[in-house]
Amino acid sequence: MGNVQQSATNVASTVLDTIGDMINAAAGPYIPPSRVASPSERAILLELQGKLANKMRSENTADVDLLKRIWEVAIAPEIAELDGDKEFTLSSQYWRSYLGFxxxxxxSDIRGGGRLAGEAILYFCKSQRGKEVFQRCLRRRRAAIEKGGSSTxxxxxxxxxxxxMVRSVGALFNxxxxxxxGVDVAVAEGRLYGLLDRxxxxxxxxxxxxxxxIIDEQFEVVGGGYMAFPEVNKRSIEILTESLNRKMQL
Structure with a gap:
């Protein structure tokens, strides 16, 4: 008798879960409630905001060191195979041909996102997921050159x-x-502050x-093409927003 009751309970639970999934699907993508940041979240937001406003300069030793780390992580390993070891320099064709500056x-490109953008590029180049995107971009460029076309x-x-993307994500985090x-993070309401807490x-x-x-995936979906990038970027931000919202639900 106990087994029958347990089985019935399991079935009922499964049915309720299924109904819940159907309701959630019908309701559309999850949207977290909006609220002001907690003191600890506000401190993180202010730190990020300060770096966004801090324009990188060639006269600043810390900024040059950051560029050097990007060079060592992303560019040096690639050019070593083709052109031998090349020392870091603030001005080089390799910044364009490998990282797409x-x-x-x-x-000149990084200034639009301040030091925050510089740190984001380094973080991207060091992460496994970022490395995979970087390598796909390099393969596209090389394939175009081999065909006699323009990699641009x-x-x-x-x-x-x-x-x-730094500025787009900055807008999502307010x-x-x-x-x-700039945004006054002391009063601005946001939906993703909980991710900073974690x-x-x-x-x-x-x-x-x-x-x-997501941008790289969408770029492949539309079949590439430089002129398609604005639409790819717009769609990618929409997908990213839904993804971050779902993470708030976990």
């Missing part, structure tokens, strides 16, 4: 895309507007990496 001097239009500019303007500022950088993964 618009100019040979990377600071065969992929998207990786580093500027990361800088743009440290800036979508246009990069992982600190790492949650922000992980979101940037995830956003770049």
């Amino acid at each position: 618009q100019r040979e001097e990377p600071l 239009f065969n992929s998207y500019p990786l580093a500027p895309a990361i800088v743009n 440290i800036c507007t979508v246009h990069g303007a 992982a600190g500022s790492v949650a922000f950088f992980d979101a940037v990496v995830e956003g770049m993964e």
